[in-house]
Amino acid sequence: MSDTHVVFNQVPPLQGYNPATSPVLAEALEREGGGWGAEEVFALGALAGTAEAERWGDLADRNAPILRAYDRYGHRVDEIEYDPAYHELMRTAIAHGLHAAPWAEDRPGAHVVRAAKNGVWTVEPGHLCPISMTYAVVPALRHNPELAAIYEPLLTSRIYDPELTVPATKTGITAGMSMTEKQGGSDVRAGTTQAVPNADGSHTLTGHKWFTSAAMSDIFLVLAQAPAGLSCFMLPRVLPDGTRNRMRIMRVKDKLGNHANASSEIEYDGAAAWLVGEEGRGVRTIIEMVNLTRLDCALGSATSMRKGLAQAMHHTAHRKAFGGYLIDAPLMRNVLADMAVEAEAATMLAMRMAGATDRAVRGDEREAMLRRIGLAAAKYWICKQATAHAAEAMECFGGNGYAEESGMPRLFREAPLMGIWEGSGNVSALDTLRAMATKPECVEVLLDELAGPAGQDARLGAHVDGLRAQLADPATLEYRARAVAENIALALQGALLVGRGHPAVAEAFLVTRLDGRHGGAYGTLPTGLDLAPILERAMVKG
Known part of the structure; x- marks a missing residue:
């Protein structure tokens, strides 16, 4: 072989790395009450580090879903x-x-363990969209106890059954959400999808949804205008008699990233659906589903930071x-340590919310x-x-790093997604204000949470004092919403780092x-x- 083809000074593949060895994640799992699940989290992390799992992620991302609107x-x-x-x-x-399993476990920390598992299953984020939706749908579906009795055991089942058939006959099902329309986006109250009541208690839905998550899910929560106003409905892909519901997949979105997830444009052409919650209170009914998917956005962004940091450290x-x-160069150490601080802070806050x-x-x-x-x-800032x-x-x-083979371009393409999905930056910031307006007592709870650590460090104390003044001043509050959410x-x-974090971090x-x-x-x-x-703490470990 010619000397020009001798390969040296190239980095070996990062395989055998277990994301569950991250100290900040392991500490948060224990601190938030999920220590009993550490072995399960470690086992899943070990699987995530295998060449086989990495291959699954590469193939799912590279071979994007294909819409088959018609058969032969x-x-x-x-x-x-x-x-x-x-x-x-x-x-x-x-x-x-990683899906809705915690809802079937009457054990403190079940949702924390699930959060940590999501944090170590790092091979491909696109498929986690239907996983997240399936998790988030359960509390909303409980607003209709009859539907919950049928579908909740299937949503929490640990069996994946992709067959498109009557949901109630399957061994396990997944769920999606269909809210936004082309004229409204985040303004879901501007939706024009109509829901006409039928004599048998069902409704007939007609309308066009601009973004529908995971269109091959078994059931969906859909917002539509009923006679009493915007309402929430459960819509199955296949009806109880075995016929396909009139839910037309118009196209699969061509997105910057998240290629494995078939975000779709949907038309309901007289589709059958059933009311969930009180008619006219659709946003109130579905908001818990939105909040849970926002939690997963924060967790996902923290996971992205830890994965990117691990790749850079390796x-x-x-x-x-x-x-x-490179890792011994002073300036590179500055960069890596700075990234590590951000990843730790993000992980601690996301897991605190879990x-x-x-x-x-x-x-x-x-x-x-x-x-x-x-x-x-947290959703606003971490994402x-x-x-x-x-x-x-x-x-x-x-x-x-700019070459696709490194995997870094895929990480970069995925990164903006969490900040946009389930409410972009402005929506999340304004929802922070909405929390203060609808539940004023949550401000006192927040300040109480901060009080102890703030008394331990003058810099944190000064920041909390400034935040208190910000929150007490109603003038131009909406204009300052991003600054408020950030602070x-x-x-x-x-507060988490002062009270429970590593001193150097x-x-x-x-x-x-x-x-x-x-x-x-x-x-x-800075120096010093x-x-x-x-x-x-950021070093890659098996």
């Missing part, structure tokens, strides 16, 4: 064909309880430049109040940081994110910080 004879079938790898991903996720630990390994969700489900009113205001702010974080992780590879999220992150966060000694990009940490333990 011209009959309308409205089916989406997936790569077999997609079904392997779905089968694995459901078998490990690359720089094996790549040499200018006579040494813990609040778990306790709220079990009747803890204080935790429900904290979740009400904290989740909207907002993910894209810049992914770009920096890709840049750590240099030109190699709530930063305050919660700072906490100090770096406080100095930069709260005390202002930071530039406009990653890698601008102890970076060694921060980087040690």
Whole structure:
């Protein structure tokens, strides 16, 4: 072989890495009451690090779903064909309880364990959309006890059954959500889909939905205008008599990323559906589903940060430049440590919201109040940081990171999704204000949550004092909604780090994110910080 073809100084594949070894994730799992599930989380993380699982993710992303509107004879079938790898991903996720399984477990911490499992199943995020929807649909569906009695056991089943048939006859089902329309987007009250009541108690839906998640799901929650106003309905893909419901898949969206997920444009042409909740209170009924998917957005963005950081740590630990390994270069250490601080803060806050969700489900009113205001702010801020974080992780590879083979372009394409799905930045920020308006007591719960840690550090204390003043001033509040949401999220992150985080990470966060000694990009940490333990926590482990 010619000397020009001798390969050296190339980084080996990152395989055998178990995302469950992340200290911040393991600590949060224990802290939020899910320590009993650590072995399950570790086992799933080990599977995520295998070459086989990585291959499933690559194939599902590369071979995008294909719409088959008609069969060979011209009959309308409205089916989406997936790569077999997609079904392997779905089968694995459901078998490990990443979907609605926690609703069937009467055990504290079940929702936290599920959150951690989502945080280690990092191979491909597209299939996690129907997984998230299936998780989120259960509390909304309970507004119709008769429907819940039929479908909840199937939604919580750990069996993946992709066959398109009568949902009630299957061993397990998945769910989707159909809210937005082309003229309204996030303004779901502008929807024009009509729901006409029938004598048998069902409704007939006619309308066009601009984005419908996971169009091959078995059941959907749909918003439509009933005689008493906007209402929520359960719509099955296949009717009880075995015929296809009149739900037409017009096209599969061609998206920047999230290629494995068949986000679709749907037309309801006289489709049969059943009312869920009170007629005219559709948003109130479906909002819990939206909140749970927002939790998954925050968790997903934190997962993206940890994955990008792991890739960057691995690359720089094996790549040499200018006579040494990249990871030993002072400026690269600054960049990596800065990214690690962001990933830790994001993970701690996302898992705190998972813990609040778990306790709220079990009747803890204080935790429900904290979740009400904290989740909207967390979704806004964590998801907002993910894209810049992914770009920096890709840049750590240099030109190699821009090549598709590295996997970094896919990570980068996925990053903006969580900030847009389930309410873009403005919607999440405004929902933070809405929480204060509809549940004023949640502000006191928030400030009480912050009080103890704020008394332990002057920088956090000053930030919380400023936040309190912001919240007390109603003037131009809507104009300042993003700043308010950001400062709530930063305050919660700072409080978690001061009270429960690693001291070196906490100090770096406080100095930069709260005390202002930071530039406009990653890698601008000031001198004097102890970076060694921060980087040690971020090191890739099997």
